[in-house]
Amino acid sequence: MTPGVNLHILAAEFTQLSRSAFFEPAFQEFSEKTAESIAHVLEYSASYPDEIVRQFQHHVWNVLQFVSGSRSNDAPHEAQYVLRKVLKEWIYEDALVSSASLNNFEFFVSLTDLWEFVGRALDRYDSGGYAPLVVRIGSPAAYKHRPVFCVPLFHELGHFVDHNYKISETSVLMNLAPAPPGITDEQWQNLNVRHRMEHFADLFAACYCGQATNLSLCAFAPANGDSHTHPSTQRRLAVVDDFLNNRSNVIVDVLQSALVARKQPALSVRYSEPTLNCFDDVLTYKIKDEAELYGIFLASWKYLHAQLTDRSAPWITPDADASTIEKTVNDLTEKSLRNYEIVERWKNAVNN
C-alpha cells in the first residue's frame, strides 16, 4: 500500500466527512480543507520527498479518527461543550475540540498537529492562512452520554494548555534541584518535565472539578507507584489536596511561577458547586453561570456516589441496581448541561 493509494482513500473519507452533520460547523470546513490539502499532495507528490508524503499521510490518518468521532452522533457533546468553554479561558483564539471514541478504557490527548505540519512541510501549498488549533481528545465510546465519568478529560485538556505554553518545561528551566547521583542532567530534566506535566494537568483539572479530580484518579489508578512518566498516585493526590486547601506546596509554587513567566493566568478555583436536591425529584438542575457549569461535575460525582452507597433518593426503587442509578444521574447531569447550552445559544441568537 503506497502513501499515494492511502491518500486517495483519505481524500474520499474527508470529502464524505465534509458532508456529515456536526454540532460544530467548523468541522465541516476542517474536513473540506483537509481534503483540499490531500488533493494538493497527490497532485504534487513528485515534488515532495517521499518521507514528507509519508509523514503527511500519518498526520491525516491520525486526525481522521478525531474528526470522524466529532460527528453529532458519536461525540460526547456536552463534555466537549464544557471543555471548549474552559479552553476559551486559556487560549484566546477559536480552538476546535475534537474527540475520538475509543473502544477501550482510556483517556488521552493527542498533541501532534496536522496543520502545523502542513504549514511547515508543504512549501508549495497555500492554505490561505487556514491553520486551526485543534485539541484532540480520546475517551471511551461508552462514556458518550456519561459526562460525570468524563472528569479525566479536564486533565487531558490541561496537558494541551501546558503543551501550548510550555509551562512544565519553563518551570524546570526556572527551578530544578541538582540531579542525584547515577542519573545524567538530561535524564533528570526529562523526568521532572514529565512529572510536572502530570501535576500541572491534575491542578488544571482541579481548578474546574475540584476534588473530583482526585476521586477520579483514585478510581482509575488507586495505587500506582512512581514511574518514568508519572509521579505516584499518592504524590499526585497530595499536590491537588494542598492546592485545594490553600496549603503551600513546592510543585504548585513552581508551576504558578512558570505561568507568570509565560504571562498566563494563575491556577485558581474556577467552579462553584451547585446543590443538586432537584435530582431527588428526577429534575434537571438549572445551572446559573459558568462556575456552576464546571462545578456540576463535582456535585454530580458526589451525588452519584452518595446514592450508590445510601440509596436515599426517592426514585431509587428496591430493585434498582447500580447501573440504573448511574444512568439516571448521568442523564440528569447531561440534560442540565444541555439546557444551559440551549439557553445560551438562544440568548446569542436573540442578541445578534
Ligand SMILES: [Zn+2]
Ligand atoms: Zn496525564
